[in-house]
Amino acid sequence: MEINVRLATAHDRPALEEFYSREGIRFHDLSSQNALLTQGATKETMYVVAVAGDLVVASLKLDVKKDPSLGLVGHIQHFEIEDELEETILGARMLQKIGKIAEEKGLRALDTIVSEKRADIIQVFLSSGFEENHKEVHLRKDFRARLF
Template sequence: MPIEVRTATARDRKKLQQFYSREGLSFDRLASRTATLPMGSSSETMFIIAVTDGIVCAAMKLDIGESPEIGKIGFIQHLEIEDELESTDLGEKMLLEAENIARDRNLRALDTVVSEDRPDSIKLYENANFQAEHREIYMRKHFRNRVF
């Protein structure tokens, strides 16, 4: 089955909604959420999709913004691939499309944040020559126990 990887258009909105719904996410919330990124706010947002037989089978959000240190960068979020296709090279193709967009728009870098409990995702990005810049620790102070 041939799979086309490309930038989504307005005509793809319903297909994106259906795809992210299957993945347990709300496309509308992802699309409308103002990106708060390590680089500050996003000046442009797009989605990269993989389509086969008119159905979106993979998608990711790419925000473009300005880093005071290095200039224009892209930030990849919400890369999701249909379970049946996770062991294929579709993730690599999605990242390659993001790289092509980055080069076309003269971005200085592509960034992403990957959870340490996702070694498969870490390996995908490492294989695409992404390098770990730093690690963060999520911390919380509890004030009271839940009653229910």
């Protein structure tokens, strides 16, 4: 099976929606979610997809923002790969494509936040030259539901 890794186009939207649906994610919700790291408006958003025939088998979202101290920074989000292809080099190929895009656009860095439960994706990032910058803890205080 030949897999083409490339930037998504408007024609890929139905296939992207189907892919993320298979992964248990509503594609429409992704467009409203922003990167958590750099403050400021997103200058550009794009998706990189891996396509086999007419089927999207991997995808990630790249938001480009301006970091006041660094310049343009890319934020990788929603990186998903079909289960059957997770143990292949497809993840590395996706990140190679992002690296080329980063060079072409003059980005100073690429960032991502990955749940520690996603050891497979963390390993793909580490193998592709990313370094762990810091760990974060998500804290929440729940309150009893009120009657009124």
